[in-house]
Amino acid sequence: MIRANGLSVSYGAVQALRDVTFTAETGTITAVLGANGAGKTTLLRTISGLVTPRSGTVSLDETTLTGERPEDIVRRGVGHVPEGRGVIAEFTVEENLRLGAMISPMSLRDGLNQQYEWFPVLGERRKQAAATLSGGERQMLAMARALIAQPTVLLLDEPSLGLAPLVTAQLMHTVSELCTTTGLTVILVEQNAKSALRIASRAVVLYLGRVVADDTAAVVAQDDQLRQYYLGMVKQ
């Protein structure tokens, strides 16, 4: 279980997070939703130690992560797939995966095979430069690069951004399968509330850095006010 407890973050005069508290249960998907600028990326960057909160803490099971260096937080089992994917375009698929495997407890060969099983298209394209991949394949590579380190928690920042609905649906399906078969805990940040709510068990909605809803995904998906004001979803 990973928990944010009263997190507040400021960038100079801009307060990006205000007293954010929520729990992501082990082996489940927690969606973090909200409009552009709501503080979603800041929340993930705070969890992975890239941003230092002004107050509040992040804990993983019984231990506190806040104050640890980002590289130590990765070693503690928290993988972060950043917004924009962050793969190295000039490197091949396999070279990108090797980078992720450097801190893996598994052999490189086993790690690669495992990722090629989850994402068969990456196996087919393993000698190709990441620059030549489609958007969806690049997102898979970014995820596989984090997963090859064998994290117990995966932070995903807007994986569906710029992807076609069908590609997004496939990706979400894989994330869901990963959780149910490996017990991975996922914090899924999305502006695309609809596809995230389909696979999440809980949803936290941020608005101007505050938590305005923290409930089951089913309840959030049915709440017209939330949908309209905070999630930009049109009534159907």
Ligand SMILES: Nc1ncnc2c1ncn2[C@@H]1O[C@H](COP(=O)(O)OP(=O)(O)O)[C@@H](O)[C@H]1O
């Ligand atoms: N490095 C930064 N310096 C100054 N302000 C920032 C920085 N990163 C984000 N912000 C501001 O913090 C707020 C939250 O941003 P962000 O966490 O990126 O939101 P989201 O991911 O939900 O779009 C916004 O007002 C944004 O402009």
Ligand SMILES: [Mg+2]
């Ligand atoms: Mg963002």
